[in-house]
Amino acid sequence: MHEAPTEHARVKDSLELELERGNQAPAVARAALRGLCHERGLSPSLRHTLALLTSEVVSNAVLHSDGPAEAPILLQASIDSGRVRVAVSDAGEGFIEKPRDRDRCGGGYGLYLLQKAASSWGVESRGGTQVWFELSGEI
Amino acid sequence: MHEAPTEHARVKDSLELELERGNQAPAVARAALRGLCHERGLSPSLRHTLALLTSEVVSNAVLHSDGPAEAPILLQASIDSGRVRVAVSDAGEGFIEKPRDRDRCGGGYGLYLLQKAASSWGVESRGGTQVWFELSGEI
Amino acid sequence: MVRATQFEIECDFQEQTGRLAASGELDMVSAPVLEKQALELLERGASELIIDLRGLTFVDSSGLRLFIALNQRATADDWKLALIRPPEPALTVFRITRAEENLPFVDHPRTP
Amino acid sequence: MVRATQFEIECDFQEQTGRLAASGELDMVSAPVLEKQALELLERGASELIIDLRGLTFVDSSGLRLFIALNQRATADDWKLALIRPPEPALTVFRITRAEENLPFVDHPRTP
Ligand SMILES: Nc1ncnc2c1ncn2[C@@H]1O[C@H](COP(=O)(O)OP(=O)(O)O)[C@@H](O)[C@H]1O
Ligand SMILES: Nc1ncnc2c1ncn2[C@@H]1O[C@H](COP(=O)(O)OP(=O)(O)O)[C@@H](O)[C@H]1O
Numbered sequence: 001m002h003e004a005p006t007e008h009a010r011v012k013d014s015l016e017l018e019l020e021r022g023n024q025a026p027a028v029a030r031a032a033l034r035g036l037c038h039e040r041g042l043s044p045s046l047r048h049t050l051a052l053l054t055s056e057v058v059s060n061a062v063l064h065s066d067g068p069a070e071a072p073i074l075l076q077a078s079i080d081s082g083r084v085r086v087a088v089s090d091a092g093e094g095f096i097e098k099p100r101d102r103d104r105c106g107g108g109y110g111l112y113l114l115q116k117a118a119s120s121w122g123v124e125s126r127g128g129t130q131v132w133f134e135l136s137g138e139i
Numbered sequence: 140m141h142e143a144p145t146e147h148a149r150v151k152d153s154l155e156l157e158l159e160r161g162n163q164a165p166a167v168a169r170a171a172l173r174g175l176c177h178e179r180g181l182s183p184s185l186r187h188t189l190a191l192l193t194s195e196v197v198s199n200a201v202l203h204s205d206g207p208a209e210a211p212i213l214l215q216a217s218i219d220s221g222r223v224r225v226a227v228s229d230a231g232e233g234f235i236e237k238p239r240d241r242d243r244c245g246g247g248y249g250l251y252l253l254q255k256a257a258s259s260w261g262v263e264s265r266g267g268t269q270v271w272f273e274l275s276g277e278i
Numbered sequence: 279m280v281r282a283t284q285f286e287i288e289c290d291f292q293e294q295t296g297r298l299a300a301s302g303e304l305d306m307v308s309a310p311v312l313e314k315q316a317l318e319l320l321e322r323g324a325s326e327l328i329i330d331l332r333g334l335t336f337v338d339s340s341g342l343r344l345f346i347a348l349n350q351r352a353t354a355d356d357w358k359l360a361l362i363r364p365p366e367p368a369l370t371v372f373r374i375t376r377a378e379e380n381l382p383f384v385d386h387p388r389t390p
Numbered sequence: 391m392v393r394a395t396q397f398e399i400e401c402d403f404q405e406q407t408g409r410l411a412a413s414g415e416l417d418m419v420s421a422p423v424l425e426k427q428a429l430e431l432l433e434r435g436a437s438e439l440i441i442d443l444r445g446l447t448f449v450d451s452s453g454l455r456l457f458i459a460l461n462q463r464a465t466a467d468d469w470k471l472a473l474i475r476p477p478e479p480a481l482t483v484f485r486i487t488r489a490e491e492n493l494p495f496v497d498h499p500r501t502p
Contacts, residue, residue, distance in 0.1 A: 023307045027283040030303070030336065048370040055338045059306045096254040109339035109375060115235040117374045120265035125254060162419045166395040169415070169448065187482040194450045198418050248451035248487060256486045 014078035029058040046137035049117050056110040057088040057131045067091025087132035094125035153217035168197040185276035188256050195249040196227040196270045206230025226271035233264035283307040296324035301333025309340035325357050331364035342371045360384045395419040408436035413445025421452035437469050443476035454483045472496050
């Protein structure tokens with residue numbers, strides 16, 4: 001509307017943050033994303049979904065990564081014309097447990113939330129493990 | 140050694156194939172990959188691993204995709220200087236079952252094999268589902 | 279920008295009714311704290327548990343899992359659970375999973 | 391290039407010993423066929439089952455799963471399983487999973 005032209009130049013913002021692997025990492029990630037979204041005009045529902053999915057993926061890296069406890073978690077996020085992309089990387093070997101270790105049944109809600117709410121998402125294992133997702137909405 | 144120069148030009152080959160979703164898809168995929176590898180000088184062990192991982196990923200798409208039965212499975216493969224990349228796409232909504240459906244415990248060996256043998260691999264959900272992996276070895 | 283999960287609980291027990299009021303962010307750090315308080319009230323013999331979520335700014339899948347578990351317990355052990363509906367941001371996880379329809383959300387605190 | 395899984399089994403039962411010789415590709419199509427034959431021999435009372443895998447050109451995780459299951463059954467129900475080692479290409483799945491070390495592979499057919 002009556003935004004300054006400089007606002008239009010700011011169509012792409014990004015963030016890259018090393019999180020200490022610990023209980024506080026999800027809260028720090030949520031706060032960082034809140035900062036990135038600040039005044040970007042993302043719809044409230046998009047912002048809430050973004051905070052939730054980011055928190056889930058960071059929690060998973062804290063809880064499930066089989067990487068060393070002292071290896072940090074890398075949080076990358078970018079907003080490009082209303083499309084948000086978040087990637088969370090840990091030092092673990094990936095998702096797949098040895099088939100004979102079947103003490104855990106079914107999955108939880110974290111990845112299910114990604115599947116339901118993200119416009120796209122994925123998991124990559126390349127040395128470490130990266131989980132990413134994209135959300136799109138109005139800027 | 141004493142290869143013709145044209146051989147050196149052929150450093151990149153690729154294949155794209157629509158497989159009918161059915162029991163025969165894994166065998167067709169293996170045969171197609173065998174064709175692609177033919178005379179490329181990939182080491183036997185790389186070829187065997189390639190056939191195995193491709194077969195597993197195609198079998199998974201046949202068995203587990205929640206896409207329509209008549210939607211074909213897309214097999215893409217490329218060899219670039221001794222690095223092989225395979226991607227298998229199906230029309231399903233992805234991997235994650237509803238958390239309360241916990242009748243199935245643990246995973247099988249298919250993805251575990253990818254994790255153990257591929258140099259990198261991943262799963263992407265973007266409309267359909269794509270599972271990809273890369274193997275590297277000597278050309 | 280180091281920041282911890284912000285979370286507080288108020289607790290009250292009167293005439294077999296346990297009341298918890300949670301505020302802040304409910305995540306993997308704070309959900310176990312809320313769970314502990316809820317189980318304590320049940321051990322003290324609460325036949326009704328009212329959890330006021332109006333002060334929550336965020337709920338993740340740990341919170342969702344906790345409420346699903348409490349709800350199953352309530353049915354199994356025959357006590358009553360009521361969740362006072364949180365504001366929009368904290369409803370996201372219940373909306374996406376459609377748990378909103380299955381959990382005993384109520385809109386206003388029922389005062390005795 | 392339409393091609394089906396190539397697979398054949400030969401079956402023999404003598405003096406409580408069941409013998410199966412599998413050739414071709416062992417995958418999600420053919421593993422159930424081999425399983426059925428194996429269970430049939432056990433039902434006929436085989437106290438030893440020798441499966442000759444020398445003719446196999448390919449084995450996937452369905453084959454692996456089958457042999458792991460048969461091996462567990464053999465231990466549980468006290469009969470003897472022997473797998474005559476397949477050629478290199480068909481060993482891949484056993485190598486990667488290290489199942490090669492735990493399954494009863496033998497190098498030569500034991501003739502009675
Ligand atoms: N970063 C990760 N590293 C390793 N495994 C992971 C990671 N993220 C998720 N997983 C695996 O995926 C499973 C499902 O995750 P999720 O759906 O979030 O449920 P939950 O965390 O409640 O188990 C986890 O239990 C874990 O085995
Ligand atoms: N293409 C796919 N579409 C949907 N789900 C899949 C797909 N591939 C794998 N999966 C899921 O991942 C699980 C693990 O696969 P895998 O390790 O190959 O074991 P298995 O196929 O023996 O169950 C499957 O059981 C299935 O739930």
